[in-house]
Amino acid sequence: MKQNDYFYIPQIKKRNQKAAAFKGLAAAALATSLAFLGLFLFDMVRQGLPALKQAYVKVDIAITEATLQNPYAEFDRESLAIISRAWVRGLPQMIEENPQWIGTTQTLWALAAAETDQYMKGKQNRLRENQIQIVEKLKSDAKIELRFNKIFFFTGDSKIPENAGFFSAIMGSVLTMLVTMVIAMPIGIMTAIYLEEFAPDNRLTQLIEININNLAAIPSILFGLLGLAIFINFFGVPRSSPLVGGMTLALMSLPIIIVSSKAALKSVPDSIRQAGFGLGLTRWQIVKDHVLPMALPGMLTGSIIALAQAIGETAPLIMVGMIAFVPDAATSIFEAATVMPAQIYTWSGMPEKMYIEKTAAGILVLLTILLSLNTVAIFLRRKYMKKW
Amino acid sequence: MLFIAFIVGKGRAISIRAKGLKMHSQPDQYGWFVTLYTGLPAMMVGVVGVFLSLFGVASIPPLMLIGAALALAAFSLYGLSVKMNEKTKARDLVENFIKGLLLLAAFISIITTFGILFSIVFEAFHFFQRESFIGFVFGTTWDPDSAFLAGAGRGHEDVAAAKFGAVPIFAGTFYITAIAMAVAVPIGLLSAIYLAEYASDKARNRIKPALEILAGIPTVVYGFFAAITVAPLLVNFFRSLGIDASFESALGAGIVMGIMIIPIIASLSDDVISSVPNNIRNGSLALGMNKAETIKFVVLPSAMPGVIAAVLLGVSRALGETMIVVMAAGLRPNLSWNPLDDMTTVTVKIVQAMVGDQAFDSSLTLAAFALGLVLFVVTLIINVISVYLIRSFHKKYKVSNL
Numbered sequence: 001m002k003q004n005d006y007f008y009i010p011q012i013k014k015r016n017q018k019a020a021a022f023k024g025l026a027a028a029a030l031a032t033s034l035a036f037l038g039l040f041l042f043d044m045v046r047q048g049l050p051a052l053k054q055a056y057v058k059v060d061i062a063i064t065e066a067t068l069q070n071p072y073a074e075f076d077r078e079s080l081a082i083i084s085r086a087w088v089r090g091l092p093q094m095i096e097e098n099p100q101w102i103g104t105t106q107t108l109w110a111l112a113a114a115e116t117d118q119y120m121k122g123k124q125n126r127l128r129e130n131q132i133q134i135v136e137k138l139k140s141d142a143k144i145e146l147r148f149n150k151i152f153f154f155t156g157d158s159k160i161p162e163n164a165g166f167f168s169a170i171m172g173s174v175l176t177m178l179v180t181m182v183i184a185m186p187i188g189i190m191t192a193i194y195l196e197e198f199a200p201d202n203r204l205t206q207l208i209e210i211n212i213n214n215l216a217a218i219p220s221i222l223f224g225l226l227g228l229a230i231f232i233n234f235f236g237v238p239r240s241s242p243l244v245g246g247m248t249l250a251l252m253s254l255p256i257i258i259v260s261s262k263a264a265l266k267s268v269p270d271s272i273r274q275a276g277f278g279l280g281l282t283r284w285q286i287v288k289d290h291v292l293p294m295a296l297p298g299m300l301t302g303s304i305i306a307l308a309q310a311i312g313e314t315a316p317l318i319m320v321g322m323i324a325f326v327p328d329a330a331t332s333i334f335e336a337a338t339v340m341p342a343q344i345y346t347w348s349g350m351p352e353k354m355y356i357e358k359t360a361a362g363i364l365v366l367l368t369i370l371l372s373l374n375t376v377a378i379f380l381r382r383k384y385m386k387k388w
Numbered sequence: 389m390l391f392i393a394f395i396v397g398k399g400r401a402i403s404i405r406a407k408g409l410k411m412h413s414q415p416d417q418y419g420w421f422v423t424l425y426t427g428l429p430a431m432m433v434g435v436v437g438v439f440l441s442l443f444g445v446a447s448i449p450p451l452m453l454i455g456a457a458l459a460l461a462a463f464s465l466y467g468l469s470v471k472m473n474e475k476t477k478a479r480d481l482v483e484n485f486i487k488g489l490l491l492l493a494a495f496i497s498i499i500t501t502f503g504i505l506f507s508i509v510f511e512a513f514h515f516f517q518r519e520s521f522i523g524f525v526f527g528t529t530w531d532p533d534s535a536f537l538a539g540a541g542r543g544h545e546d547v548a549a550a551k552f553g554a555v556p557i558f559a560g561t562f563y564i565t566a567i568a569m570a571v572a573v574p575i576g577l578l579s580a581i582y583l584a585e586y587a588s589d590k591a592r593n594r595i596k597p598a599l600e601i602l603a604g605i606p607t608v609v610y611g612f613f614a615a616i617t618v619a620p621l622l623v624n625f626f627r628s629l630g631i632d633a634s635f636e637s638a639l640g641a642g643i644v645m646g647i648m649i650i651p652i653i654a655s656l657s658d659d660v661i662s663s664v665p666n667n668i669r670n671g672s673l674a675l676g677m678n679k680a681e682t683i684k685f686v687v688l689p690s691a692m693p694g695v696i697a698a699v700l701l702g703v704s705r706a707l708g709e710t711m712i713v714v715m716a717a718g719l720r721p722n723l724s725w726n727p728l729d730d731m732t733t734v735t736v737k738i739v740q741a742m743v744g745d746q747a748f749d750s751s752l753t754l755a756a757f758a759l760g761l762v763l764f765v766v767t768l769i770i771n772v773i774s775v776y777l778i779r780s781f782h783k784k785y786k787v788s789n790l
Binding site for chain 1: 574587609611613714742767
């Protein structure tokens with residue numbers, strides 16, 4: 001029968017098999033890359049979620065004047081291993097805020113030490129046998145419990161893992177991003193307007209365009225070198241400050257903003273400009289009153305994407321010293337500050353196990369912010385995108 | 389002050405018009421004209437003053453600065469409002485002012501590039517004045533300990549002289565990049581082929597944002613992932629095979645870097661493959677080729693310049709990538725073929741030199757600038773080539789959506 005079929009090609013079966021295999025291979029590759037994303041997010045959530053909880057221990061303390069001087073004396077060695085030293089150190093301050101406590105016995109919920117906390121979460125820990133027994137006893141007496149971790153969200157960094165928080169990093173990031181956006185957005189949008197609307201097509205314009213494309217592809221660490229050599233060493237901007245970090249990042253996000261703003265301006269049809277010229281408007285009048293309002297959502301989207309990239313950038317900020325140990329949140333752009341990715345980097349290098357979950361939790365905070373920024377950008381694009 | 393200037397300018401224009409004279413521009417434009425040209429000298433004074441005090445040439449008290457700026461503004465406001473008459477071409481003057489301002493902004497990008505180039509070249513030049521260039525490029529030992537001690541103010545301590553042979557650092561960089569590309573190119577390219585050729589529009593519109601998320605994840609997060617999750621997995625895997633692996637292996641860093649680059653390659657190649665014109669595909673199908681053959685023998689070869697450009701951009705990202713290698717690849721310059729050894733890269737060495745309490749002009753810091761110069765030149769060349777390739781692809785198919 002096959003011999004009678006004019007369309008029969010002997011290799012066809014093999015070829016079709018090969019084609020199917022190729023398609024399968026491509027699908028598998030795509031599935032792999034998506035699986036990486038899934039694995040990655042799953043791993044971060046798995047590591048980071050425990051940090052949202054923090055163990056607290058109920059302790060009875062007979063408070064006297066002596067407690068103010070030496071709070072450590074109130075605890076025996078076993079409980080000091082279970083309770084956080086940071087909490088004990090803060091005890092005198094608590095007493096000063098509540099002077100009526102002196103002379104009484106107070107029942108307080110004390111912050112548990114890192115190892116106790118890890119034990120309560122069922123993780124690897126370095127508690128000794130007798131300490132485990134104490135913790136187990138506390139557990140059966142309901143004197144130890146896991147609560148929502150306020151410290152993580154409302155305090156700054158600390159060398160004591162259970163007392164370390166992300167707040168100063170968040171504040172540092174906010175300040176740095178403010179500087180970045182204040183510098184990069186106006187300059188970026190103005191450059192885009194010049195290149196797209198005003199620039200004559202000459203050597204100079206081409207030079208600027210090529211430059212911008214190259215800037216976009218330069219490794220970020222080189223911007224760090226620039227920030228170090230020029231801003232800090234030459235201009236004397238304070239090291240580690242959000243000002244110098246923001247300026248460095250602004251130079252980095254400029255090309256992104258310029259390119260996306262140019263695209264937004266380009267998408268405004270020429271007929272609008274020609275109509276304006278027909279009415280006798282000048283270029284600037286057309287741009288200001290007609291082109292800009294139409295291109296603005298696109299520019300905003302581009303700026304948000306640039307902002308999202310700047311928030312996650314670490315290497316140039318390390319170069320300009322933004323990995324300083326900052327226990328208190330910075331309040332001005334001249335103070336030493338740290339930013340979220342730099343804090344993540346610092347914590348990931350800490351030897352204590354508890355910093356791992358703090359790092360992962362910090363990453364979750366960072367990713368949440370980035371995702372919401374990107375969602376806003378996509379939403380803006382969808383809402384204001386026009387087909388001409 | 390500027391607001392007053394606007395009011396004054398506009399008011400004067402209205403009063404001139406009230407006299408029945410024909411004017412060149414609208415009152416509002418006169419307002420803007422006066423505003424801008426009042427503000428300009430004052431701003432200039434402010435900026436110059438700030439720069440002077442930053443350079444330490446002269447310390448001017450801020451109050452005096454503001455006073456001077458205001459006085460100048462008032463002076464120019466007076467001058468402008470007296471001189472202004474119906475012949476003043478306010479509209480054109482405003483136009484020129486804006487144009488100048490925009491051009492100034494556009495120049496900042498050029499200044500930045502030259503700033504980077506200048507600062508790096510300058511410091512690298514300092515470095516090569518002290519250390520030999522040949523030793524830097526061909527030396528195989530990177531041992532800057534004595535320079536480190538000198539930079540930390542302990543130069544008298546008795547250690548061997550510093551050696552700045554950068555070969556092991558370059559080797560590590562290229563090795564890790566090669567591993568990353570071995571992961572990223574096949575997966576990224578095949579994903580792009582699937583997205584562009586097989587996937588339905590609906591699936592494509594859903595998967596592309598997911599890939600963009602993967603591209604938007606900060607590299608410090610990838611670094612943590614490499615150090616905490618991937619490295620132990622690899623060590624355990626190779627231990628079960630009876631091979632000793634370092635926790636800070638080139639393989640772990642390379643794989644994670646590959647994952648990072650997948651979306652870059654996938655997204656760019658997808659754009660390129662989608663913009664190959666359909667008539668080429670149809671021609672191939674009409675000749676009896678099946679879909680996979682069409683892709684392999686017709687679409688991919690036509691898209692090749694674009695695909696190579698995408699890969700090159702991936703390479704340049706991998707070479708300049710910092711956080712993943714800092715966190716997962718080790719600090720020891722190590723000339724080795726074993727992917728399970730720890731290795732170091734150019735970027736790691738730059739970060740390491742800059743993070744310590746080193747004097748800025750120590751040899752170690754300057755060496756970092758020399759490494760930065762190499763990085764800059766290499767990535768610049770790669771970028772130029774890839775831009776050229778994309779251009780040639782453009783010309784060939786006259787597509788403009790890239």
